[in-house]
Amino acid sequence: MTDGTIVERASAKVNLSLHVTGVRPDGYHLLDSLVMFTSLGDEIHVAPAGTLSLTIEGPFADDLRVDDDNLVLRAARSFGVPDGAAITLHKNLPVASGIGGGSADAAATLRALARLWDVPLPNAKTILSLGADVPVCMTTELTKMSGIGNELERLGPAPMLDIVLVNPKIGVSTASVFNELESKSNTPMPADMPDPFDTDNWVGWIAHQRNDLQPPALTAAPVIADVLAALSAQQGCTLARMSGSGATCFALFEDSDAQSDAAKALRVSHPEWWVAETDEAPT
Template structure:
């Protein structure tokens, strides 16, 4: 069965391809153009961290794809891509999280570039700030940013929906870049009511959790969909979110007990309204209403677990 069309949200509050310096917003940019462009240096695009605040597995198709119902948001921390002139397609990976990131044809950024067809040329520099294979959409966010950045750099339309979805289930929602209810195999996107101001602390204990093994540990699938989105402020949002779940959390934690340790560390922090795993793991998030409490929590967890990747971020 061919995937159906997906919806890309274009309203101002939904856009996440902001001109951050490194992996943080540049306050000098204000609300102006969302992607830098210079006829000499080229273009750049931001790839924000994707967070599944809730993820229900509601079934499985005959072709093996799992059906999902997920509330997806994006944070103001992420990777960054730069595009400049070159002969052919080149990819350079740099930054604090560059180790282990493939630079060959299996990299989703190069696969995204290939969707524009032969004859294109660009040097793509990927600054990695997010841990890879961590349940926060690093690879998918990078590919989505590459699609948007290269479409502008080459002045071409985006590739076909089916081609984009073939890169991964998270690609459509990463292209949307806003708080979204994602259903189906990732192709059905719906905007949700405006969120209150949210802060998250992301904690990755540095363990690998293979996505296939996590889904394989689900067992019998009879999951219910999420409750209809319904909130007006942080208190009502956190109550609604606590009533939802991440169906992948249990099988992931059976593979890596450190996920439970990360959740417990987040839950113990003052101001944390909820701690849960994102995606298929192993990154967990803690939800906060107050920036100062989120940043203090990140400092405390980082000091207690110096080998973890820990960051406080604002939900976009």
């Protein structure tokens, strides 16, 4: 941009599946998850400045604080360089909602500042130290994520999908959801995943996978069951599932007309919920 500002999209992350396969002695959970990103997301703007600063704008700005523990500022400091930058976070996604908002914001900050300062990205260990979901958010490719979030198999662009995201505007503690998980050693996804661009077979395959965090999240926040039921009841819905540790749920639809009709119906029947239409993120 002419004023030196650099913009990076922080795409919403959707866990199409999330299998918890074990727990390490240090308490970190082992995952096997298929992750895609959407065209909907936050935005990070960075501009040259003498000092490091952060401004938060947008519909969910009031839900975040600008303090030393803010993940965007932690990402900026992880470069270990003395340069300044004026960072603006346009917060379009609900906070702590299971769609990777904070992690995606951190990843976008890293990409933007590497361009602004013309320096390499921090190393993989440093990026992982910001949060288990930050590495997967460094690109928008369809990704198989395993380990504690550090083992990534990039699968290329996601297929075209018509998606509705719904968040009932409640907070769910990720730590408490993991703590209440009945079994922490479950089967991983099978290796025979169909071609994602064979959409019907692929979505059918995903429907046979799980989100192992969904049952404990339903106990912690029963309204998630209402969200899933409302999504599943919409005409043309092919799959409804919770993303991450909740409380955001997603639904895949047969086509954009069914997607649009479902979003309109949900906004009328549940005006207190956050309802958003989206599709796959460009790579």
